[in-house]
Amino acid sequence: MTDSFKFYLDNIGKFPLLTADQEIELSRRIVAWQELDEQRKEITDPPPLTTAEKRVVRSGERARQQLINSNLRLVVSLARKYANRIQGTGLELADLCQEGCIGLARATEKFDGTRGYKFSTYAYWWIRQSISRSIDHHSRMIRIPTNTIENINRLATWSNQFHQLNGRAPSLQEMADHVERKPEELMMWFERSTPTRSLDALCHEDGSPLMNQIADTSKDSDVVSHVIKSEEEEKLSRAINKLTAREYDVLTRYYSGTKGMPLAHIGAELGICRERTRQIKNRALRKLRLMAAQDHTPPRSSDGLNRFE
Structure with a gap:
């Protein structure tokens, strides 16, 4: 002071x-x-x-x-x-x-x-x-509009009440029905509410910064690298399996080869316009990010936005 x-x-x-x-x-x-x-x-x-x-x-x-x-x-x-x-x-x-x-x-x-x-x-x-x-x-590196914060806080309060009454957390569709919004919009809310952390923030018991906890890939052994790669591939596979057939098809075509296929060509092959193809691609990527965040972060029941961290 x-x-x-x-x-x-x-x-x-x-x-x-x-x-x-x-x-x-x-x-x-x-x-x-x-x-x-x-x-x-x-x-x-x-x-x-x-x-x-x-x-x-x-x-x-x-x-x-x-x-x-x-x-x-x-x-x-x-x-x-x-x-x-x-x-x-x-x-x-x-x-x-x-x-x-x-x-x-x-x-x-x-x-x-x-x-x-x-x-x-x-x-x-x-x-x-x-x-x-x-x-x-x-409190965030990227500012969130006030109305979005209020919507997320109200949804978090309702989610806790739902859990107390039903003994389980509400599904994404149930939350979307409650706020009368699309599930894709809710996933965007959750992405925005995820807090950012500095890589120099002290996070270890000995007071060392997070950067010191990140392994030097040039010195990693082949065994450790293989284990990490296998875990990441398994998480990615679980997330991809939850995509719809259309979303999976668009992503695989877009990221195929060294440069990938242009959205206009993908849309022509699938019989849809370029803008619709772009929307499907972005929706699929949001799903993958949300699933990855849920896979990495355990559920919490703190107040406000932290309920979706």
Whole structure:
């Protein structure tokens, strides 16, 4: 924890907590400021602010800042709950607090104190959403769209519920039926959710990096090389056997020989267009990748995207 962040934590404790009546009063001042701003936006060439309007703007800005300052401790409290999810992502607790403050600021703009609930209850969900999205965006080398992440998380939750009720994991087709998507699209989701790891990441008990665990092929014995090659061929054979006849035919023609056969020629021989041939080839490759990932990685039941690692 840096000195500047410690200083920040010490300072936010100086702001007093607000009572329910104070939150309502601050909310009214913010709403008045927002209504004035909306009215001026509707005018093509708005006149300068009057003295009374300037007073409303200043009052709204101060109310918004006061509401934010008095709830900064809530942001830190929520950020600490997500500290275990940022390991290895390059994010720090200060980054989560910064993202949480963005959600807090958004909550002040949407809060309606006349509804009868406390601001902290309302702001909790905005802060949590902002922190969660930040972690999802920064935890992977390749960014995944937010809507895709939400779809995968919902599917993972349903998959756990299905396992508890039926005593088994749902099949790919059952998951596709539940979300009303094609199985090929689900396989693409799973591929995107697979985390990336640096080859220099420490992974061994003695602290050595992963690169040191990769054998030097120039020094491998013939016996070891033969065993590894046999295992890989066996895994590939099992995966290929699960392809359809059309998918197998397209792949074998495409990768045959030194250069392979062009998609247009394959389509002509099979009586389909080049684009359809390309779609079949890509679908078959996605299947092989998914089967290979399932073969290498044991099933887990952790939260979120890690359920499909």
